[in-house]
Amino acid sequence: MITVLAGGVGAAKFLQGLVKIVDPSEVTVIVNTGDDVELHGLYISPDVDTVTYTLAGLADEARGWGLRDETWECLAALKRLGHETWFNLGDRDMGLHIHRTQRLRDGATLSEVAAEVASALGVGCRILPMSDQRVETRIKTRDGDLGFQEYLVKRGAGDPVQAIDFAGIEDARPADGVTSAIEEAQGIVIAPSNPLISIGPILAVKGIREALAGCKAPVVAVSPIVGGKAIKGPAADMMQALGLEVSAYQVAELYRDFLDAFILDYADADSLERVRGLGIKAIATDTIMKALPQKMALARSALRALGVESK
């Protein structure tokens, strides 16, 4: 079994490649829920949905979020009724949020809902939210504390970040199956996701970082930073604002207590020795996943680093 820690789009692309070279039923994905947000009274899990939609073959990959061939009538109606609509929600996507919200109010857990939805949409992997408790990534800025989606989508990630806080993290426990998916894995992959606000919240849930450090299986991470820039999203700006070096090396350094191997891009090949200096096996390859062949090749590199055979 391969266990993958995942944020949104970057992780989803990597997983598309992975499920082509290992049986999807052998893959467990532990997904960040720090980005979750309640809007219009609906509970929205952007990273869980991005991973699910992408693996179901329904995602709009060109746009980078949401479903292909969406319509937007429901949101237009909400706008007419006075709602803020800075967070785009298509009509079919809205169906999922209505479903999740109803199930949660009926007492289901986030992980039960994630499993049901994955099954209904034909996703063969196991998708586990990191926790069934509410953890909320808050971005501290000069204008005060912002919810993550408010920071990212509403304000375009334009506010200098002073600090990142995971509200609720003290009371969050790993969702059922998360710890065992780490302890029983043959290999673990940290997907190429933002280390601060995608992987960071997962690692901050009590017990998960310790499980990674203590598990028998090797752990490999794929760098989301290439040539000093983030492939997507605000990772680079955030790292800089928090006084971190914006580099692949820095990502490896953030994970050094549990990392066995690190995959960085050829563009950062001059950092290989520096990563190895952390006692981490370092591999350079092409990490830009434009289409399925690159996604599969990157997944293959990760499995090779883990010493796991692939199809």
Place this chain on the structure above:
Amino acid sequence: MITVLAGGVGAAKFLQGLVKIVDPSEVTVIVNTGDDVELHGLYISPDVDTVTYTLAGLADEARGWGLRDETWECLAALKRLGHETWFNLGDRDMGLHIHRTQRLRDGATLSEVAAEVASALGVGCRILPMSDQRVETRIKTRDGDLGFQEYLVKRGAGDPVQAIDFAGIEDARPADGVTSAIEEAQGIVIAPSNPLISIGPILAVKGIREALAGCKAPVVAVSPIVGGKAIKGPAADMMQALGLEVSAYQVAELYRDFLDAFILDYADADSLERVRGLGIKAIATDTIMKALPQKMALARSALRALGVESK
């Protein structure tokens, strides 16, 4: 001020005519909420919405429910996630239900939401749900108790009706403004709606029937039964099943304790004397509202019966 007691489609058509001949701001509509239903975790008020959408000029009048030019993607997504979808909800309609559900959970009342929505959609009348408490019309059949929408939409009104019950009616109070709208009206109209399950629940809310019987203003009803048949919906079958005569006269008889005047169709002109025998002024006219001129003419007949001047 004119106050109208209303169910769904028949009442909405009558109101379209009425607001053309009196200033909409002079019209208060008290709407049945016994048909309300919770589906997909969303609170749906079919009669309030039909009246609101119709007066906003947004209703699909040819189809007889919902909005014009709707799309159906959200419901399709819910179906894929395993939801029953016998109650059609379009994407824009869904926006309203999401809005109402959020507002109710935030502590707003049904009547506050109805007023906000009417205002947002540009409706000039005051729209008042009969009560802010939950009243649920239940249809007793051989197969057990059915919710009204389940009886009507899911099962096509095919079950013989043994009894009608308004669950929660003992604890329901008229919504703010309902009693004063009756007491202070210049005239009151009972719209051509089902007397048992559209007007019936309104009359069953504690104090409303008494207010109608005791008010100074004249009360006129328009018959929804023409030539022994309901213009729309299951009124005729229901009346028959409950041992009532299926006739315009029977409708007048159900309202006799508060009715001053009754408008029936030319087709039922032979019942004029019988209605007058109840001590009720009876008027025959054309009550079939195909287009705006007939709607306006019927509203004008009602105002004339009330002794109220129109534009």
